[in-house]
Amino acid sequence: MAKKKSDDSGAAASPAAASPNGASPNGASPQAASNASNMLRAPAEVLYAEEIEHLIQEDKYDRPPGWRMSPRAVLTYICGGKTGSREITPKYIGHQRLVEIAISTLVTDRSLLLIGEPGTAKSWLSEHLAAAINGDSTKVVQGTAGTTEEQIRYTWNYAMLIAHGPSHDALIKSPIFRAMESGSLARFEEITRCAAEVQDALISLLSEKRLSVPELATEVPAAKGFSVIATANTRDRGVNDMSAALKRRFNMIVLPTPATIETEIQIVRKRVRELAVNLELKAKVPTEDAVEQVVTIFRELRTGQTLDGKNKLKVPSGVLSTAEAISVLANGMALAGNFGTGEVTAPDLAAGLQGAVVKDEEKDKVVWQEYLSNVMKKRGAEWRPLFTACSEHNT
Numbered sequence: 001m002a003k004k005k006s007d008d009s010g011a012a013a014s015p016a017a018a019s020p021n022g023a024s025p026n027g028a029s030p031q032a033a034s035n036a037s038n039m040l041r042a043p044a045e046v047l048y049a050e051e052i053e054h055l056i057q058e059d060k061y062d063r064p065p066g067w068r069m070s071p072r073a074v075l076t077y078i079c080g081g082k083t084g085s086r087e088i089t090p091k092y093i094g095h096q097r098l099v100e101i102a103i104s105t106l107v108t109d110r111s112l113l114l115i116g117e118p119g120t121a122k123s124w125l126s127e128h129l130a131a132a133i134n135g136d137s138t139k140v141v142q143g144t145a146g147t148t149e150e151q152i153r154y155t156w157n158y159a160m161l162i163a164h165g166p167s168h169d170a171l172i173k174s175p176i177f178r179a180m181e182s183g184s185l186a187r188f189e190e191i192t193r194c195a196a197e198v199q200d201a202l203i204s205l206l207s208e209k210r211l212s213v214p215e216l217a218t219e220v221p222a223a224k225g226f227s228v229i230a231t232a233n234t235r236d237r238g239v240n241d242m243s244a245a246l247k248r249r250f251n252m253i254v255l256p257t258p259a260t261i262e263t264e265i266q267i268v269r270k271r272v273r274e275l276a277v278n279l280e281l282k283a284k285v286p287t288e289d290a291v292e293q294v295v296t297i298f299r300e301l302r303t304g305q306t307l308d309g310k311n312k313l314k315v316p317s318g319v320l321s322t323a324e325a326i327s328v329l330a331n332g333m334a335l336a337g338n339f340g341t342g343e344v345t346a347p348d349l350a351a352g353l354q355g356a357v358v359k360d361e362e363k364d365k366v367v368w369q370e371y372l373s374n375v376m377k378k379r380g381a382e383w384r385p386l387f388t389a390c391s392e393h394n395t
């Protein structure tokens with residue numbers, strides 16, 4: 001069966017972070033709220049239930065069929081702003097226009113494909129869109145080389161099938177089937193990893209907007225509000241391998257890496273704070289300088305030049321995404337909290353940086369060593385502790 005992706009790079013904020021006043025999200029049932037505090041990664045609609053409820057209550061605009069709130073309210077939920085007297089936290093930080101185009105696409109009968117480098121918040125944005133629009137981001141198909149056609153259509157409870165023959169009760173519906181029936185959004189993660197025949201099966205669902213179940217001599221038409229938000233990254237088996245016919249069914253939006261260092265620092269700081277609450281890391285949030293240094297290293301190695309543009313650099317084989325920068329800092333907090341004084345030190349960050357930069361022991365080590373001695377070493381006193389700690393891993 002389709003399974004939900006559960007890497008912690010996309011982990012959302014804790015309920016406490018979602019409701020800064022500490023109140024439990026009143027949109028969710030008490031049980032959902034208490035379950036959420038136990039979950040390593042609760043879905044966005046649970047974490048931000050309170051914000052979603054407020055947006056629905058204050059919403060003065062028309063709602064498209066099947067939507068819980070208007071497109072404007074969805075935009076406020078994703079990009080942040082005010083509703084009534086309540087502040088809504090931004091979820092996606094970047095071009096608001098891209099989010100507007102994404103939301104508008106979902107109002108039409110075309111599906112949405114979010115593409116970009118790894119760690120550019122494709123899954124994150126897709127989850128939050130589904131949470132705001134339907135209050136349910138969990139109808140997910142995770143695309144892999146092993147994804148079968150059944151996982152996007154339906155399969156059977158074989159015990160019931162053998163005992164009583166095909167029946168509605170014996171049907172196990174895929175997330176896409178359920179979304180079609182209920183007129184809601186299904187998410188398709190890493191769609192390009194699926195085999196061509198699985199992509200083809202999706203083409204017919206998206207163009208005909210009906211799913212046939214020949215064994216029951218029936219056809220399920222998609223209710224209004226149905227759409228698919230797919231994600232694909234431009235590395236690995238990327239969008240270039242996707243069939244042209246399937247590409248035509250989607251409006252594609254490219255999510256860029258953060259345009260400026262300030263934006264990237266803002267994203268990283270926000271997510272690290274949220275993760276720290278969620279994972280109950282017993283350490284202080286890294287200082288602004290520490291965050292800036294980590295993000296600087298990531299941006300310089302990613303783009304192959306120093307921020308001032310004066311020195312060209314070799315680029316390591318890994319992606320060095322924003323998501324990884326967040327992990328380096330969160331790991332630093334875990335080290336400091338469990339084995340240090342609770343203050344994130346240079347050695348705590350060096351450990352994570354080494355793993356993030358050196359993915360290929362032979363090639364990347366040289367790149368990293370050159371960066372250390374040609375760039376970091378020459379940067380003056382504030383960089384000295386991090387330089388020394390990183391160098392120790394490379395002797």
Ligand SMILES: Nc1ncnc2c1ncn2[C@@H]1O[C@H](COP(=O)(O)OP(=O)(O)OP(=O)(O)O)[C@@H](O)[C@H]1O
Binds near residue numbers: 267
């Ligand atoms: N522009 C952004 N605004 C808010 N959060 C961001 C942004 N860019 C990255 N992030 C954060 O980075 C993390 C990773 O995002 P996500 O898992 O959605 O990436 P992805 O694009 O789906 O990557 P992959 O291709 O590896 O699946 C999330 O925690 C997200 O909050």
Ligand SMILES: [Mg+2]
Binds near residue numbers: 124189
């Ligand atoms: Mg993803």
